[in-house]
Amino acid sequence: MPDMTPIKNPMPLLDMALRQTSFNEVAQGYDEETARREARRCLRCKNKPCVAGCPVQVAIPEFISAIACGNDAEAYDIIRETNALPAICGRVCPQEMQCERRCVRGIKGEPVAIGRLERYAADTAILSDGDAAPDALKQSEAQPRTSSEEPQVASCKAATAHIETGKKTVKAAVIGSGPAGLSGAGTLARLGFDVAIFEALHEPGGVLTYGIPEFRLPKALVKREIDSLRSLGVRIETNTVVGKSITIDDLREDGYAAFLIGTGAGLPSFLRIPGESLNGVYTANEFLTRINLMKAYMFPDADTPIRVGKKTAVFGGGNVAMDAARCALRMGADVSLVYRRGRDEMPARAEEIEHAQEEGVRFELLTNPIEFLADDSGTVRAARCVRMELGTPDASGRRKPRAIEGSEFELACDTAVIAIGNSPNPVFVKSVPELARTAWGGIDADPQTGKTNLPGVYAAGDAVTGAATVILAMGAGRRAAQEIVLEYNNSL
Amino acid sequence: MVANALYKIINKRPLHSTVTWMELSAPRAARRAKPGQFVILRVDSAGERLPLTIAGADPVRGTVTVIYQKVGATTNKLDMLDVGDALADVAGPLGEPSKLEGIGSAALIAGGLGIAIAYPIAKALKAQGSRVDGIVGFRNTDLIILKNEFESFCDTFDILTDDGSNGRKGFVTDGLSARLESGKTYDEVIAIGPLPMMKAVCALTKKYNIKTTVSMNSIMIDGTGMCGCCRLTVGGETKFACVDGPDFDGHLVDFDEAIRRGRYYREQEQESMARLCRLTGEARACRI
Secondary structure: OOOOOOOOOOOOEOOHHHHHHOOOOOEOOOOHHHHHHHHOOOOOOOOOHHHHOOOOOOOHHHHHHHHHOOOHHHHHHHHHOOOOOHHHHHHHOOHHHOHHHHOHHHOOOOOOOHHHHHHHHHHHHHHHHHHHHHHHHHHHHHOOOOOOOOHHHHHHHHHHHHHHHOOOOOEEEEEOOOHHHHHHHHHHHHOOOEEEEEOOOOOOOOHHHHOOOOOOOOHHHHHHHHHHHHOOOOEEEOOOOEOOOEOHHHHHHOOEEEEEEOOOOOEEOOOOOOOOOOEOEEEHHHHHHHHHHOOHHHOOOOOOOOOOOOEEEEEOOOHHHHHHHHHHHHOOOEEEEEOOOOHHHOOOOHHHHHHHHHHOOEEEOOEEEEEEEEOOOOEEEEEEEEEEEEEEEOOOOOEEEEEOOOOOEEEEOOEEEEOOOEEOOHHHHHOOOOOOEOOOOOEOOOOOOOEOOOOOEEEOOHHHHOOOOHHHHHHHHHHHHHHHHHHHHHHO | OOOOHHHEEEEEEEEEOOEEEEEEEOHHHHHHOOOOOEEEEEOOOOOOOEEEEEEEEEOOOOEEEEEEEOOOHHHHHHHOOOOOOEOOEEEEEEOOOOOOOOOOEEEEEEEOOHHHHHHHHHHHHHHOOOEEEEEEEEOOHHHOOOHHHHHOOOOEEEEEEOOOOOOEEOOHHHHHHHHHHOOOOOOEEEEEOOHHHHHHHHHHHHHHOOOEEEEOOOOOOOOOOOOOOOEEEEOOEEEEOOOOOOEEEOOOEOHHHHHHHHOOOHHHHHHHHHHHHHHHOOHHHHOO
């Protein structure tokens, strides 16, 4: 009989004093007993609505059932069949918008804590498996379980056999080592391709490394996932800006036949208000890159500095805004988060919003900045803001905020962080003018297959969709990799 | 990450007491480098990302050369390495190459270390048959670098020092002004050096309505257009020095903003330097 407790087993959290001062991981993860208890809340519905809500169709009831029965390793293997990075997804997926939103238990009470259980399975496997993990992973994708519902995966199995028995190994170049690239590279390597990932920065991981902070996604975990790709034979060439250091044509000359572009959405959007170039006004990308990639929170032990003032204002309502606000808080600032809509409209994961608020980030909702004001040295001293109200729903269905006349006020801040979104980074695409792009600068690729207008060139993730989520990028990377396998299977 | 054997120091020589010329193994950057582009390097695994203009590239040897002045912790740490040592990272070439096509005659103005950036441009201009009037300025005679190398690519060459200890006494603007007053015209003036120098050159050439290109060396992190740290205002628009530049139309650049943004981490730079001095006990480096 399922456990009919109406609420999720709570996630144990780091001590609040540490949360406010250190970059240690906040969510501590379920222990074994809690995980078993939570797993028993699953009703094992026949029609599996949760699976339909998952961008990579993880066999959710099956893996939860394995946990309930005490088979954690099996649970992990089940997840790995369709999800290359479960330890990461368990932490950063917006489950409340995806699998958990469809969970039948959510109708009367809270859904099953699917994300927390996914993380539990992954963390347990990592702890217990050690070096054996990569070999087990090699098997999982080559011999998929869910053949009945996923003809593409079944075809991949045939492709594997072909490529592995043939003499010729296809060389595939993956451009960008973020979620789309890592997931695509893993799929290609497991299916017998000779894979190299080209990364512009000095560390691989893309947004997992430069964007998402340590307290939400420990970098050791990212490193571990990347090492497991290396053990599959994937080469990672850092410091290589494709389009600058090397071109697609160079790579073709070097024998690369297939290309998977996962260059992400790394071009920061600006508010386009006066004062945005004042000192102390950061884009979230700069703020988070200094902290996460360059470890500026350890300055001067790390060489890269950051200046976080006494009062920091973060503008935006997504995960990036929450990350920036919580970083600033840990560096000793009094933090306001300014968002033009209401709390219910915030696009961030529910858990991040809760954590930010618990830690002491003050929310200035229905508020919009109109100008940054400077002190004598040209550093920001305040943001002039206006209060907003929600009007009629716009095309996206969200109620459009509009300014309330006469409501202007000054919000004092000596550091401001703009976290209102990113669009695809143009550096790579500019180097390939013949690659078709969308009107807004994304790569024009088939949303199902990732196929672009150029032969052998596929694209996936935020570079195609614009800024979205880790799991969507991973799903797209994997699908594109499977298409590459099909293409080269047919043409060999 | 440990120092990467890929990025070995092949050659190194001091140009004077605080400026060093260094040849680095970086095959990819060497193969694609064009005048005006830069590399970003990290000295070690805790290092910051330091952009340095590529002074020269040898695709056959797989090397790029950079010239740096020991001003802060990172450049001092870099200078402590010797031939055979390796850097943690070298990425590049980054930025847009200088656009030199169609320039029949140019005044190439370099101030101080800016000559290191101007040098490959002089070479490229000469190679395409442009007429080049070189005007270079230094604070004093002890700081002069690359004089002969630069001069060899110029049709005329003027050197000025702030104190008159070499060449004429004065600033590069005095040298340029003298030429413009005598009726000389140029297709383009290219000015490379400290921000106040480039600002002054632009103020002068604006009066004569001569197209003027400047090279902006803003503070950068990724150098690929991601962080926006290096942003500057050009003709009222936000541009990124790393991907839109580093060359810009000097008459449109908001220099005062660039000067202000360049100073934002001064205290932290001093703190880093003081820490390095404590760690190495090197009194010489502590002149801040």
